[in-house]
Amino acid sequence: MAKAFASQGDMTEKTISFTEVGDGLYAFTAEGDPNSGVIIGDDSVMIVEAQATPRLAQKVIDCVRGVTDKPISHVVLTHYHAVRVLGASAFGADQIIMSDTARAMVAERGQEDWDSEFERFPRLFEGHESIPGLTWPTTTFSDSMTVYLGNRRVDIRQIGRAHTAGDTVIHVPDQNVMFTGDIVEYHSACYCGDGHYTDWGSTLDRIKAYDLDAIAPGRGDALIGSDMVNAAIENTRDFVDSTYAPVKRVVARGGTLKEAWDAVRAACDPKFSDYAIYEHCLPFNVARAYDEARGIDTPRVWTAERDKEMWAALQG
Template identity: 80%
Template sequence: MAKAFASQGDLEEKKTSFTEIGRGLWAFTAEGDPNSGVIIGDDSVMVIEAQATPRLARKVIDEIRKVTDKPITHLVLTHYHAVRVLGASAYGAGQVIMSDKARAMVAERGKEDWESEFARFPRLFQGHESIPGLTWPTTTFSDRMTVYLGKRKVELMHLGRAHTAGDIVAWVPDEGVMFTGDIVEYRSACYCGDGHFADWGRTLDRIAAFAPQSIAPGRGDALVGPDMVAAAIESTRDFVDSTYRPVERVVARGGSLREAWEAVRAACDPKFADYAIYEHCLPFNVARAYDEAQGIDTPRIWTAQRDREMWDALQG
């Protein structure tokens, strides 16, 4: 029997958690759904990741209001994906920050990504009628930007390509805490459909070089303590490598996309089959790996139609 398309069969509401990962630093997590982060400064609040809709964003805001009444002035979006950015209007932040490259990706493929993810994640897009449109940043940067929330310093950095070409992280040096977006996951499949496999490991190395005490990952539980951080970074590396290396070998001998699919299943199923959104991600991951192994550097744009065709060809 064919599997339900993407996450269309995942309709059960997830239990949320709000975990303090450093002084005034919080991770909002939801059993494998997209995470958000919160940085409380002296006089204001920065939120990392907006959620998919204003309805979901209000769940984050409700948790923030349990710990502070300071205004939310900054919203940082680590990349352009719809499930991360379309709830932005709920926060009322005066500054919405992305990398230059992420903004360019909104312009290039934001509408298609919205339509694609709307079909993939129906539960996350409940209340979508309140989304006012594509989310555009007020501020962008190329490599590094520093924001001060009073005396609290937050460093926003593009450390390299990984989950997308425009990924950024937020580093809070006074507590040694990092918000990584989907560059790092914990017991959740990495979505690699817009990824850069050959670069991802180097970007993980740059994150590890900061020796974070805690990390708020893109999906999965908050990573508290250096041991948990190191384990999640290495698990993410293993997932990316275990997806790409088999495909690279198939492409090198002139094999087909279907052969690449079977090789990835053989390598990844024993280790990752119980991870959140694993079956959802797999066709998109294999398709992108197959393209990259053939020398296609820029990920092809996913549309709702292309999603279905790929799903039917591999998961059907």
């Protein structure tokens, strides 16, 4: 019998931080658990990422209420993953915003992703019984849109594939701060199981071109100052490249998935084994890299059953 996923045994409660990354801009972080962002406008508040359940979303709301009593009017979801979107109902927002591509992915694979993530990482679904169902946006966009929270401009853009095909970034020009979702991480493994390895670096280049003053990443601490921002971007790039390159070499010589797994462990363990969710992400990252290196452009849908089959093959 294959051993359990690392994430199934991860039951340690994480310490929450609520860090100001610009005037009226906050990063809700929790030691490598999914982050959320807060953008306070003249009359209302925008939330970036909804957490996995309404109960967990309430922790974000509690932090917001510590700094403002303005109503929450918008929730922006950077992609479709269950741990990011299923808590959206707690905010009572007028608008829930996703890219057109992300919405299409909810329709295509949202339920399967929910079932898969819930089984492999149960701690992130505290209060799962309060989830009313799949989260659907009220508003979608292709390429870009702008929202004004009073006089505060918020630009919501798709700038390339990376963590998923539907990734969105949120830029607040008056502070030159960006909420990147899982395109950028800090001292946390990138989850690449639904990603696009060969596009990720170009997408990071487009983020870097903003010359940002701060980033609220998808996981890990808030990144304040250009030195920390650029270091995190390059570290994310190194993680993605270090995962994909050995798999590509294995595939080129006709090697197996298990050989790809061994090659990635040899390349990545020395550099990244102490990163948050590293062991959780690794099998999914290798499986997706193996597919992409064999020319499979659209990531295959993860299901609870496919998770187990993949994990058994790697253990064998």
